[in-house]
Amino acid sequence: MAVFDHGEYQRWLAQAEHTLASARRDAEAGDFAWACFKAHQAGEYAVKALLRGLGRPAYGQAIRRLLQEVAALALEVSVDIQAAGQLLDRHYEPTRYPDAYPEGSPHEYYDARAAEEALNAAHQIFGWIKSVE
Numbered sequence: 001m002a003v004f005d006h007g008e009y010q011r012w013l014a015q016a017e018h019t020l021a022s023a024r025r026d027a028e029a030g031d032f033a034w035a036c037f038k039a040h041q042a043g044e045y046a047v048k049a050l051l052r053g054l055g056r057p058a059y060g061q062a063i064r065r066l067l068q069e070v071a072a073l074a075l076e077v078s079v080d081i082q083a084a085g086q087l088l089d090r091h092y093e094p095t096r097y098p099d100a101y102p103e104g105s106p107h108e109y110y111d112a113r114a115a116e117e118a119l120n121a122a123h124q125i126f127g128w129i130k131s132v133e
Contacts, residue, residue: 009053009133016045020122027119032110037095039118040088043125047085050129063089063125081128084121091118 023038040063047066051058054073058066063085071077094100094109101109 003055004133005053005055009049012045012049012052013129016042016049016126019045020119020126023115023119023122027112027115030112031107032112032115033095033106035115036091036110036118039115039122040091040095043085043088043122046122046126046129050132053133061092075132078128081125084124087121088118088125 019038020042023035023042026032026038027035040061043063044061044066047063047070048058051066051069056069056073058069060066064082067077067082067085095106098105100106
């Protein structure tokens, strides 16, 4: 395996942490759909931080697929981390596009519980990323 690129890892992880903090602020303000979307973004950036630190390309937005790329490098990705990625992936598009629902707008379909679940999933991924760096 190549030498770990700490600079690239830190660059992506810093953005992930900033985005997760923004998601928390959105949840506290009642902007639950945005909190869920940003929790996804934070999780995506965190997994990309690891992949880029390992010298691998990291493209796309599906956390589940990005985690599969990590697993292909012989790093163990637990069932719980995979589940956290899948939960976050469900928030990528429907949090932002009204046509994801039969009527209404995305903000009408998200609540504090959904935001808390998304934030917890992102935190779970962060904890795992930091344990394998």
